[in-house]
Amino acid sequence: MPAHKSAEPVANAPTTTMATDAAFAPAAPRAGGRRPLRNMSEVRHFFRTNDVPIYFIGATPFNLLGLDRWVRNFTYITYYDAWDGAHPRVFTPAHKPYVRFESGEHINNWLLENAEVRALISGRVTPGVRPKVAMVFFDAETERICEELGYDLILPSADLRERLDSKIVTTQLGEEVGVPSVPNTVVAVDDFAGLVEAAEDAGLGGDLVVQLAYGDSGKTTFFIASADDWDKHGSEIAGKTVKVMKRINNRPVAVEAVLTSCGTVVGPFMSELTGHPELTPYRGGWCGNEMYPEVLTGDLRARAADLVRRLGNRLDEEGYRGFFEVDVLVDVDTDEVYLGELNPRISGASSITNVTAGAYADVPLFLFHLLEYLDIDLELDIDDINRRWQELAAVDLWSQMIIKETAPAVERIETAAPTGAYGLDASGALTHRRSALDWHQLQSESEAFFLRIYGPGDYRWKGADLGVLVTKGRLQTGRPGSAATLTIRARHLIESIRGHYTGTPVASPVKGDTVDVDTRPGIVT
Known part of the structure; x- marks a missing residue:
C-alpha cells in the first residue's frame, strides 16, 4: 500500500464526504492588541481564521479526529495512516525503519525528531509564529525536543502531569476540597x-x-x-x-473538562464500556463509551458536575491549565458519587465529546484548551456555557468501541477492515459504503464509522488495538457497570468488523520489518 501520506489534498481523497470546513478558510489579518474574546461567535471566528500552525501528534489521529473542521491550520502527524494518504490533513512519514517502541511517548518523540516531519513543520513556519504541538503522551524528553526545535508544547508540564497522574495523589487532592473517593x-x-x-x-x-x-x-x-x-x-x-x-457495585461515568482562566468547562457525561470480553482481553479494561441523556440526571448529575468543578479548582492551585478527564463512580446501591481517577490529558473519550450538541452549538471542548495556550484573553461566561451544555446533553446519543485483539496468537495481518463509513444493507449485513474522513456525518443507528489502526502487513496480538468504531445509539443493555452486557447490535458490529481481518500465524514475535509486537504500547488510551 502507498507509504507516503500527504498533508495536502490528493487525487484519491474521499469524494463522497464533506471536506473539512475550517481547513481552507482565509486567515484573519494579524494585528496587535487583540481585544478579549467575549462570546462563542467570536471564538468560532477566531479559530476559522487562525493563522498559527497547530499539530496533533500521535500514533493515530483518533483522539481529536474531526477538529480540523473547526480550526484552520490544524494538522495531524501520525505514525499510522488509516486512509493510506487520502486524508488531506493527515501526514505520516514515508520512511519508517524498524524501531522497538516502548511507549506512546517513544512514538511521539520519534515523530518529532523525524526528518520528514521536521521538514513539513519548518516549511509552514511564519516569521515570529512558533508552531504549536499537542499530543496525548509526552515526557521530559518531548519537552527538550520541542524546545530545541522551536515548537510550543501546548500542554501542562511533564513534571506536573506526572504528579497528578498518580491515583494516590488524585485521591489526596480530592479529599482536600471535599471530593470523596470510594x-x-x-x-x-x-x-x-x-x-x-x-x-x-x-x-x-x-x-x-x-x-x-x-x-x-x-x-x-x-x-x-x-x-x-x-x-x-x-x-x-x-x-x-x-x-x-x-469493592462497590459501581456505575463508571467519564467526563472531560477544561480548566480555563475563566473557570472550568464541564463536558457531557458518558458511561464507560469496561471489560467486555468481545472487545478487550483485560478484566476491567476500558473499551469504549456511550453518551445518552440518562447517563446522569437530576441530583446525580449536579453532584458529579460539582465534583469536577471542585477538582478543577484544586488543579488550578497546582498550576494546571487545560484539558483533563475524570472518571466518576456512582454507587448503584447508595447513589453516592465518588471520584474515580483523574487523567490529566486528552483522553479516549474526546472523540465523542467533539460531536456533541454542545460542541455544535458552541465549539468542541478542546478548543477551550487551545485558547489557554494561544495567548488569547478571554471574558467568557463559563457558568452560562455549562448550563447550555447541560441542557443540550438531553439530545446527544453517541457510542464508540475500541476493538482489541482478544486471541492469544500472533498473526501478520493479510486483510483488514477499511477506514470509512459503514451501513446495514437489506439483509442486515454491515458493509463498507464509502471512504470518509471522520464520523461527523453519521445520522442514524444503521450507520457506523470505523477507524482502522493496524492494517495489512502489520501484526496483531492479544491486546493490540485493531481499530475504533463510532456510531449513534447505545451499545449496552442494563445499567452500565458490572451488570452491563453488550447489545445484539453491538455484538453484530464487532463480529462484522472482525470478519474483515485475516492473517498468517507467526511462531514468535517478528523483528526487523516491524516493531516487537510483545512491547507495542496501547495507542488509543
Whole structure:
C-alpha cells in the first residue's frame, strides 16, 4: 500500500464526504492588541481564521479526529495512516525503519525528531509564529525536543502531569476540597495477611480493589477477595504503596473538562464500556463509551458536575491549565458519587465529546484548551456555557468501541477492515459504503464509522488495538457497570468488523520489518 501520506489534498481523497470546513478558510489579518474574546461567535471566528500552525501528534489521529473542521491550520502527524494518504490533513512519514517502541511517548518523540516531519513543520513556519504541538503522551524528553526545535508544547508540564497522574495523589487532592473517593486506605503491603489487616483497620471488608499508583487501570487494578486472588497478582502489588478500596457495585461515568482562566468547562457525561470480553482481553479494561441523556440526571448529575468543578479548582492551585478527564463512580446501591481517577490529558473519550450538541452549538471542548495556550484573553461566561451544555446533553446519543485483539496468537495481518463509513444493507449485513474522513456525518443507528489502526502487513496480538468504531445509539443493555452486557447490535458490529481481518500465524514475535509486537504500547488510551 502507498507509504507516503500527504498533508495536502490528493487525487484519491474521499469524494463522497464533506471536506473539512475550517481547513481552507482565509486567515484573519494579524494585528496587535487583540481585544478579549467575549462570546462563542467570536471564538468560532477566531479559530476559522487562525493563522498559527497547530499539530496533533500521535500514533493515530483518533483522539481529536474531526477538529480540523473547526480550526484552520490544524494538522495531524501520525505514525499510522488509516486512509493510506487520502486524508488531506493527515501526514505520516514515508520512511519508517524498524524501531522497538516502548511507549506512546517513544512514538511521539520519534515523530518529532523525524526528518520528514521536521521538514513539513519548518516549511509552514511564519516569521515570529512558533508552531504549536499537542499530543496525548509526552515526557521530559518531548519537552527538550520541542524546545530545541522551536515548537510550543501546548500542554501542562511533564513534571506536573506526572504528579497528578498518580491515583494516590488524585485521591489526596480530592479529599482536600471535599471530593470523596470510594472508602479506601493508602498503604504498602508485602503479603495477603498484611492486605487483610490494612483493610480491616480501615473498615473496608474482605472484597477489595487494589490499584497501583500509575498505569492503565485495566492492567493495574486488581480484584482481591481471597488468598488465591493474591497469589495471582501479589507479585505486582507487594512492597508498593497502593490504594486499597472497598469493592462497590459501581456505575463508571467519564467526563472531560477544561480548566480555563475563566473557570472550568464541564463536558457531557458518558458511561464507560469496561471489560467486555468481545472487545478487550483485560478484566476491567476500558473499551469504549456511550453518551445518552440518562447517563446522569437530576441530583446525580449536579453532584458529579460539582465534583469536577471542585477538582478543577484544586488543579488550578497546582498550576494546571487545560484539558483533563475524570472518571466518576456512582454507587448503584447508595447513589453516592465518588471520584474515580483523574487523567490529566486528552483522553479516549474526546472523540465523542467533539460531536456533541454542545460542541455544535458552541465549539468542541478542546478548543477551550487551545485558547489557554494561544495567548488569547478571554471574558467568557463559563457558568452560562455549562448550563447550555447541560441542557443540550438531553439530545446527544453517541457510542464508540475500541476493538482489541482478544486471541492469544500472533498473526501478520493479510486483510483488514477499511477506514470509512459503514451501513446495514437489506439483509442486515454491515458493509463498507464509502471512504470518509471522520464520523461527523453519521445520522442514524444503521450507520457506523470505523477507524482502522493496524492494517495489512502489520501484526496483531492479544491486546493490540485493531481499530475504533463510532456510531449513534447505545451499545449496552442494563445499567452500565458490572451488570452491563453488550447489545445484539453491538455484538453484530464487532463480529462484522472482525470478519474483515485475516492473517498468517507467526511462531514468535517478528523483528526487523516491524516493531516487537510483545512491547507495542496501547495507542488509543
